[in-house]
Amino acid sequence: MLLSLPIIQAEPLAPPAPARARKPDWLRVKLPIGPDYAAVRKLVDEHKLHTICESGNCPNMGECWGAGTATFMILGNVCTRSCSFCAVATGRPSELDLDEPRRVAEAISLMKVKHAVITSVNRDELKDRGASVWRDTVVFTKQLSPDTTIETLIPDVKANWDALEVMISGGQEVISHNMETVGSLYRLVRPQAKYDRSLEQIRRTKLAGHRTKSGIMLGLGEKAD
Numbered sequence: 001m002l003l004s005l006p007i008i009q010a011e012p013l014a015p016p017a018p019a020r021a022r023k024p025d026w027l028r029v030k031l032p033i034g035p036d037y038a039a040v041r042k043l044v045d046e047h048k049l050h051t052i053c054e055s056g057n058c059p060n061m062g063e064c065w066g067a068g069t070a071t072f073m074i075l076g077n078v079c080t081r082s083c084s085f086c087a088v089a090t091g092r093p094s095e096l097d098l099d100e101p102r103r104v105a106e107a108i109s110l111m112k113v114k115h116a117v118i119t120s121v122n123r124d125e126l127k128d129r130g131a132s133v134w135r136d137t138v139v140f141t142k143q144l145s146p147d148t149t150i151e152t153l154i155p156d157v158k159a160n161w162d163a164l165e166v167m168i169s170g171g172q173e174v175i176s177h178n179m180e181t182v183g184s185l186y187r188l189v190r191p192q193a194k195y196d197r198s199l200e201q202i203r204r205t206k207l208a209g210h211r212t213k214s215g216i217m218l219g220l221g222e223k224a225d
Contacts, residue, residue: 019194105140131166138170
């Protein structure tokens with residue numbers, strides 16, 4: 001018995017996919033190696049300190065530590081906020097480490113940097129938002145490294161202006177508070193913050209006679225209007 005089978009016309013082969021372009025060198029992260037990186041690693045570990053480089057999973061950590069510098073993060077490594085862009089752990093922080101300011105100051109002195117940058121997590125559960133630790137950290141650092149300029153990237157104090165006054169009283173040269181994004185995206189990007197409140201914090205810092213600074217990210221969905 002003969003069977004009649006349909007004739008299926010073969011489809012032309014799809015053209016080969018174009019070769020992937022080689023990623024530019026500047027996009028590649030170098031492995032953290034070298035004596036300067038090892039020295040910073042040892043310093044951070046021995047002084048039991050936190051850095052935003054590690055806690056924030058910064059891809060540039062190898063480059064910065066390899067150059068013998070790091071951004072220290074005070075008030076612990078657990079934040080009371082849950083900003084969507086940030087990799088720092090969110091939760092209930094441990095008790096304040098009142099010896100932390102001394103250890104940070106000692107580490108900066110040993111690093112012999114010309115300019116030191118210090119930041120922190122948010123500590124909304126503290127009455128003074130951690131302001132006294134901020135002040136002590138800057139004061140102790142100035143005592144051990146009088147020729148080092150200090151930049152402090154401070155958190156939102158939730159309109160506790162008395163806390164802000166203490167936080168910026170240590171003698172730092174630059175006081176930064178990042179706006180992070182435009183007002184329309186705050187609920188998505190910084191749900192526990194308020195755009196106008198952060199602007200007011202920067203305004204008050206400037207009126208107090210300090211050199212102020214801020215930062216903003218682009219590409220999160222902002223619009224021209």
